[in-house]
Amino acid sequence: MTMIFGVPMAVFMGQLTLGLVNGAFYALLSLGLAVIFGLLKIVNFAHGAQYMLGAFAALLAFNILGINYWLALVLVPLTVGGLSMLIERFLLRRIAHLDHLYGLLLTFGLALIFEGTLINWFGVSGARYATPEILQGGLNLGFMFLPTYRAWVLVAALAMCLFTWFMIERTRLGAYLRAGTENSQLMQAFGVNVPLLITLTYGFGVGLAAFAGVLAAPLYPVSPTMGSSLLIVVFAVVVIGGMGSILGAILTGLGMGVIEGLTKVYYPEAANTVIFLVMILVLMLRPAGLFGKEA
């Protein structure tokens, strides 16, 4: 059997794909955070909870309404994103003129509410969501066995990231968004409905999180706490990459996933902590983050 640095090739490649899949989630979530941060200047602490809500919404939609995976993949982000616009409209907007740390605290409170409510409903253990039939099984690539669903997650997440990039960099709405990120007051003076733009942006960012949640549902146990621990890692990823650029967020997310996966192969004890250690290293060598703009 082929060995890579003393580890069987199949194990190595298996962890590498696992890492890439995790990295895809980091990328999707940090992208959503970056989009929201760009215009609202707040860190959406409820992002993890909203990712979790996405997974739960998919689960409940299937169990109660019989909505299948593919439909959920479209409907859930729209629903969760749409409902979160209410949060922006009625809560975040009212404190937008204050120190942006209040936004962080508000969304933290919301995260506690979402998580606590679902814990009371479903307990912490979590439920399983069946993988859609078409994506069950795996592909034998000769040197490794690639589970189809993981491959799909990777493709779907990357497609979504590219779609986001396209939306922001290549469309008129995206141009507004970028301009608003630079100077929203001037935008307003030009007659653009900035408050509406902000609401839509928040909804879109949260929608990305919910999309990631639906993707994650067949992969991990769907539990109320699935989002919070992930979010802290994503925060570290955001600190590493900086929230300056979209491609930067995607690359950092995938890269950190791979590093985490490889750590699992070579030094499993540090697998939980390696991203935080990378963050410390980046803070020491390049405090603004790998792709960061501000000092």
Next chain:
Amino acid sequence: MSDSQVVGAPGIAAKRERRAGQRRAILYIALIAVGLVAPFLAYPVFLMKILCFALFACAFNLLLGYAGLLSFGHAAFLASGGYVTGYLLASYPGLTPELGVLAGTLAATLLGCLFGVLSIRRQGIYFAMVTLALAQLMFFVFIQAPFTGGEDGLHGVPRGELFGLISLQSNLAMYYFVFAVFLLGFALIQRTVHSPFGQVLKAIRENEPRAVSLGYNVDAYKLLAFVLSAGLAGLAGATKTVVFQLASLTDAHWHMSGEVILMTLLGGVGTLLGPLAGASLVVSLQHLLAQSPLGNWVSVILGAIFVLCVMSFRSGIVGELATLYRKNFK
């Protein structure tokens, strides 16, 4: 707070200042008196819990309220103080509790130096994210380290004898020790806030670029504030471990970092007595809820209070009271 100086009447202003000082002194003396008789009126262990968390919140407030730095990782200091004290007291039976607490405080202070140097490199929300991530790193360290008892934590930490003389087995003796620790910590914070150092911190909070242009080494001030805050949080954790004779992962969890923010916010950010009020309220609430049918909803209720505080109660209880007082009695 009471810097509403009347222009052209320095005598009146000075008199007012003096009178405000007197009133503050009377308030503090009254509070200390309440603290001294409290264990005869309420369950001492409950009061000790309040005092430990109040000290924790005061330490946190020193950083948020006076330096304007929102740390989302203060649980790490609480826990490291607790774990080090717990480990030392459990493994070296000859060690007296005050030395154990001192060692725990020192450990948290050192950790504070480390975290501080790293996290003050970023500002605002990044600072919050960095401290949160560092605290999560410590959480995993506490799970895996050989001396923390992993998921179980440390149990049966002996309370021992204070200075090798006074047994802390009785809750009353323990209470007065905790009360003394709290007063010490509070006095240090009070002194820091009103010192020239504290004034510079406030200046940095209000306008950092201006403080830089005035020639202050802003990073050094921030770091010192961070280390002080971390050390005092460690002192709270260490004391808490001696009281409850255990150190567990609950203290290291990010929920704890959130709770201390809530206590400070609810009581009043940037007021000296706010964290005490906030901690009393939150601990009492948790205590009450734990016994009621709403026991499982604690975190939802705390979250709701969070939202409420941010939306419409930003200056907290003490802050609102101070405003009310200024409006009606001045």
